[in-house]
Amino acid sequence: MSAITQTIxxxxxxxxxxxxxxxxxxxxxxxxxxxxxxxxxxxxAEPSRRAGIAASRAMSHDVARYLLPR
Structure with missing residues (x-):
């Protein structure tokens, strides 16, 4: 048996x-x-965002080097 269907x-x-x-x-x-x-x-954007956060943390941990006179 086969069924025939039509869409109108x-x-x-x-x-x-x-x-x-x-x-x-x-x-x-x-x-x-x-x-x-x-x-x-x-x-x-996630990889570059994480890299920016890591760089910011690295600078924060070494803040004395950036603030002391040379």
Whole structure:
């Protein structure tokens, strides 16, 4: 036995509920894309951020060398 299915699409305007659902889905996907983009940016910046923190700590531990007259 085989089943034959057909999809019939009728060109009509979406209802108010369908419009609301579509706009909500678009808003959620846009927010998710922005969140993923920000996360990717943070992950890319992480190595240089850690290096900056390490350099700052190293200078803080050796502050006398930077402050004493030469």
């Amino acid at each position: 699409s009728i060109a009509t305007r979406p209802t108010l509920i369908e419009n609301a659902l579509l706009s909500a889905a678009r808003a959620m996907s846009t927010a998710a894309e922005r969140r993923m983009g920000r996360r990717a940016d943070r992950l890319e």
